Amino acid sequence: MAKLNVNPTRMELTNLNKKLKTARRGHKLLKDKRDELMRQFIELVRENKELRRQVEQGIAQANAHMSVARSVMSDESIDIALMIPMQEMSLEITEKNVMSVMIPVYESKFRTADENDIYSYGFAFTSCDLDDAVKSLSDIMPLMLRLAEVEKSCQLMASEIEKTRRRVNALEHVMIPQYEETIKYIKMKLDENERGTITRLMKVKDMMLAEAHNYDQK
Amino acid sequence: MYKIAVMGDKDSIYGFASIGLDIFPVYEPQVAIKTLRRIVDGGYAVIYITEQLATQIESELDRYRSLPTPAIIPIPGVVGNTGLGMRNVSKSVEQAVGSDILSDA
Secondary structure (H helix, E strand, C coil): CCCCCCCCCHHHHHHHHHHHHHHHHHHHHHHHHHHHHHHHHHHHHHHHHHHHHHHHHHHHHHHHHHHHHHHHCCHHHHHHHHHCCCCCEEEEEEEEEECCEEEEEEEEEECCCCCCCCCCCCCCCCCHHHHHHHHHHHHHHHHHHHHHHHHHHHHHHHHHHHHHHHHHHHHHHHHHHHHHHHHHHHHHHHHHHHHHHHHHHHHHHHHHHHHHHCHHHC | CEEEEEEECHHHHHHHHHCCCEEEECCCHHHHHHHHHHHHHCCEEEEEEEHHHHHHCHHHHHCCCCCCCCEEEEECECCECCCHHHHHHHHHHHHHHCCCCCCCC
């Protein structure tokens, strides 16, 4: 049943009219929010896909170098070479507010002053393929960070869009029709009451006139 | 100050140690879930995880989808690209739009 269970009174009618107005306004605002979120989301998703393609390619390349390094060096020597890392990377997170969705912005920090300080081994006893592997990973790192940022933003925005979409739909297809129907019902009921009163008054008036002028005795 | 973690089989993630990320070699899904929970509590904001491992603990990863931190990002391991990463992106689109309108296929 689409009609709300309320008493058909004028006070209810005023209240419902106010609620309907608020609902319409909320609907419009939420719809705008949804549309803007969607626009930004689509842009982010495009970037996300592009970044992911690049990163996956980069990692594949690094892995290829690594496999070659593994085949020319013994496992132990690779383990030793990479055992104690020189560099340490940490993140500062700031948040950016996009249509009330807080999306993260990462900023990387390095322990050593030179961020290219990535080779944790002497070059004498290691294969150059290991250097290549480490180098290609380091090259892809800024992209990987950006990917993390974008992908997380996408996930956060997706759930926000889902929520907003549900709200918009609930307002559009449930709340607003419900209010409209109830308002119509109350108006009809009030009109009907009024007509009832008028007919009754007319009838009473007729009866009183009849009594006063003695119509029935003619 | 947050840190970055890499999870997966040792061969896939070893190189990341040299560029300053913390690596957590794990093979078993059960161990991975435990490790993941420990990492999340340990102040890591970004966690890269090999697709191979990610497919095995997908339901666990889904728990972190709508949280602001950490960002869990699947990356291809040595065994190659399983397409999970792209599927994840499509999943976001599907969640937001209702159907995957941006798929290339």
